[in-house]
Amino acid sequence: MKYAYYPGCSGHGTSVEYEVSTRAVCNALNMDLVEIEDWNCCGSTPAHSVSHELSGALAARNLMQAAKTGADCVISPCPSCSSNLKMARYRMQKPEFKAEVDELLDAPTPANAEGGADLLETYSVLQAIVENVGIENVASRVTYPLEGLKVVTYYGCLLSRPAHVAKFDDPENPVSLDNIMKALGAEVLPFSLKTECCGAAMGIPDVNIPGSLSGRILDTAKAVGAEAVVTACPLCHMNLDLRQRQAARISKKSFFGLPVFYYTQLLALAFGLPEKTMRLDKLAVNPYPLLDKVAARRKARVAAELDAMKAAGAAS
């Protein structure tokens, strides 16, 4: 299936490993991504905090560019981008709001029969994988299972909220990432803070906000026995990984030392894709000791299976 792909700005900077692994995984799952030509920033939280019309116009330009690809829908790895693009389309179903946004654009958005804007719908890459590719197809592609790696899944706020716009998974207890991780052979631990905010971009004006919120998320993850955290959001990832030492200091805990993966990195790993498609070297908290453990568990499992086969052979 062909998708108009919106990478989002952080893919060029702080979340380059997410960008690279997303493309590799989509390719492995036969998803045909066509990058939207000359896309602009969706405006993120600053735009919708200041003006819905401004936010709508920044998103609308992207959605009009997206239509040129000939794809049926837009997908983005970033929950904030996909939420903004979705929200713009949702709000612009109202002809009055469409008119306000059109005033800011070089050319007005195309209209549908009801007078609202005729724009492509946007989904998160996660939603496209779960709903269009399907968990069974993901599972069938696994060549290196994760050997019971104990993870908690952290979704953040925007993948499933606000529910009436996101229309994906459960707003407070989503399970899509859990199902993907289980398909990869990981053990997904129950986790009460799946959608509890990490502090978003508030770290720039005040490091204490993500420091204490993310500190609590990491502390709880550790307490339930997680070996790693799995995320799907560049901003959450930054707060949990790049700011992990800061979060420990601010929340008065000792350093958690919890590797934080993008789910696409673990997909690439389990699919046996080349290391350069995962960019694990980009993670702030060193994931290699943990991945060595996974490899050791695999070796032990395979050896045990071989022994069992030999024993069965000897017995017969």
Add this chain to the structure above:
Amino acid sequence: MNITRLDKARDLKFKRQVEEESGQNLSACYQCGKCTAGCPGAQFYDRQVSQIMRAVQMGLKEEALKNRSLWLCLSCSTCSARCPNNIDVAAVMETLRMMARREGWVQDRPIESFWKAFLDTVHATGRSYELGVMADYMGRTLRGWGNLEIAPMALMKNKMPFIPSVIHGREEVARIFKRYAEKRS
């Protein structure tokens, strides 16, 4: 304790305006407090969400608009997800923030400056650019030093490129901002 004379301070036009702009029925709020109970920002707020909702219901404009909470709201929508009366509380918070800004009552300059720095970067290049946003914000406010703590790791991992990505259509994006500024003035 603050005493408010409702016969004098009440501004019911304000309540109607909030309802109209947010598209939410504020009368549906029966003050159960679930929004406040689940709010991850509550510990940082100077006025709780449920108190702000009550202030709007009572038509107490200043109480509803003059608080830092409107800026500290993380837009996570947990309040909206949990409201038993289906009020999109986060949308009300956003509406109030915009109204407060129009009144000139910005209660948290650093956060407002961060948003401004972010949007200025998008205005200039068509995309956001992390290092540029940081530099703009710090230059503007002389704050944000706490972020230098993560700078060595970000630079070592080459996660903050020095060269911004500038799009071909940046003039087109700049025109969006220009028209927005003109429309507002």
